[in-house]
Amino acid sequence: MEQQNQNQDAGLFGLSIDTTGREHLTEAARWARFLAIVGFVFIALFAVLAIAGGSYFANMFGRANQFNEVGSGFTTGMTIGIIIYYLCVALLVFLAYLFLYRFAVNMRMALQGNNQELLNRSFQNLKILYRYWGILTAIGLVFFALFVVIAVLGRGSM
Amino acid sequence: MEEDQSILELQVDETASKNLSDATRWAKFLSITAFVCMGLVVIFFIALRSQIASAFSEVIPGFSDIDSLGMLIGIIVIAAGIVCLLMYFLFRGSVLIKKGIESKNQDMFNHGLASLKTYFIMYGILTIIGLVANLVSIF
Numbered sequence: 083m084e085q086q087n088q089n090q091d092a093g094l095f096g097l098s099i100d101t102t103g104r105e106h107l108t109e110a111a112r113w114a115r116f117l118a119i120v121g122f123v124f125i126a127l128f129a130v131l132a133i134a135g136g137s138y139f140a141n142m143f144g145r146a147n148q149f150n151e152v153g154s155g156f157t158t159g160m161t162i163g164i165i166i167y168y169l170c171v172a173l174l175v176f177l178a179y180l181f182l183y184r185f186a187v188n189m190r191m192a193l194q195g196n197n198q199e200l201l202n203r204s205f206q207n208l209k210i211l212y213r214y215w216g217i218l219t220a221i222g223l224v225f226f227a228l229f230v231v232i233a234v235l236g237r238g239s240m
Numbered sequence: 241m242e243e244d245q246s247i248l249e250l251q252v253d254e255t256a257s258k259n260l261s262d263a264t265r266w267a268k269f270l271s272i273t274a275f276v277c278m279g280l281v282v283i284f285f286i287a288l289r290s291q292i293a294s295a296f297s298e299v300i301p302g303f304s305d306i307d308s309l310g311m312l313i314g315i316i317v318i319a320a321g322i323v324c325l326l327m328y329f330l331f332r333g334s335v336l337i338k339k340g341i342e343s344k345n346q347d348m349f350n351h352g353l354a355s356l357k358t359y360f361i362m363y364g365i366l367t368i369i370g371l372v373a374n375l376v377s378i379f
Contacts, residue, residue, distance in 0.1 A: 097252035097341065097349050104250075106353035113360035120367055192250065201250050205259040212266035219273055 099201065104193055111189040111204075118183035125176045132168030136161050174218065181211035252349070257341050264334035264352075271331035278320040278327075285316045322366070329359035 099107065140161035188204035191197065252260070285292065293309045300308075333355030340349030 096344055097257075097346055099250040099252065100346065100350070102350045103353050106350065106357040110353070110357040110360045113357075113364040116364055117360070117367060120371070196250060198250055198253065202253070202255045202259065205256050205263065209259040209263040209266070212263045212270060216266035216269050219270060223273070 099193070107189055108193055111186040111193070114182050115186035115190070118179045118186060121175070121179035121182070125172050125179065128175075129169060129172045132165055132172065135168070136165035139164055178211060178214055178218075181207045181214060185211060252341065260337055261341055264338040267330050267334040268338075271327040271334065274327040275324060275331075278324050282317055282320050285313055289313065326359065326362050326366070329355050329362060333359055 140157055185204050185207040188200045188207060192200035192204055289309055292312070296308075296312070333352050336348050336352030336355060338352075339345065340347075340352050
């Protein structure tokens with residue numbers, strides 16, 4: 083009973099989404115939704131271009147290899163490799179925009195329906211979005227550092 | 241009456257606080273990384289300006305003159321400045337939201353949300369500018 087009273091006190095005197103916060107979050111969610119939709123369209127275009135570009139590379143490699151022993155196996159492998167690489171990049175970016183979209187949509191519904199659960203889900207997606215970008219950035223930084231180290235060592239041994 | 245309204249308002253409860261704190265931690269990391277990267281890009285371009293000018297002059301004839309190089313460095317500095325401004329709003333938002341949650345300060349929390357909103361608006365406007373620029377270059 084005492085604990086229940088304490089929780090209620092925390093709810094009454096803790097942070098809330100007041101009118102000002104509500105306005106800011108509504109606007110943020112509107113722009114986030116716009117950004118996510120634009121992102122989805124661009125990823126779809128990117129995926130189409132990746133597949134189309136793959137067939138272009140297949141033709142290019144095919145013409146280059148028509149007189150040598152490497153043959154069509156290499157060409158097909160190279161083409162599939164390029165397509166898979168670009169589709170993986172598209173998938174990685176798509177996931178980020180999916181979290182952004184979920185943040186925006188859940189926030190909008192939470193604010194419209196005064197739904198605490200949706201608000202929490204929205205903030206959870208915002209957390210996942212930034213964590214996801216953070217981890218990708220950290221991985222990118224590690225690769226960049228490795229590249230710099232290898233470049234310096236390579237230059238030193240020359 | 242006001243108390244009734246506060247009960248009906250959405251609360252930043254324990255789950256929301258935890259999620260927001262985690263989000264702000266990563267957002268802060270991302271913004272600081274962006275500041276450092278933009279600084280490094282600008283330093284890199286200024287330090288290696290002569291090499292970059294000679295590399296560009298092979299592709300674009302007459303690039304090596306001082307005006308073209310100055311313009312390139314100017315564009316890089318402006319682009320870095322825009323990214324830094326965008327990331328400043330993300331940084332400010334994450335710091336204020338975190339402090340607001342820790343000190344249970346509603347005003348500070350709202351200022352953090354305002355910065356987050358500005359970040360999304362600026363990101364959206366830059367996206368629109370990018371889209372328009374791409375469309376103009378196509379037609």
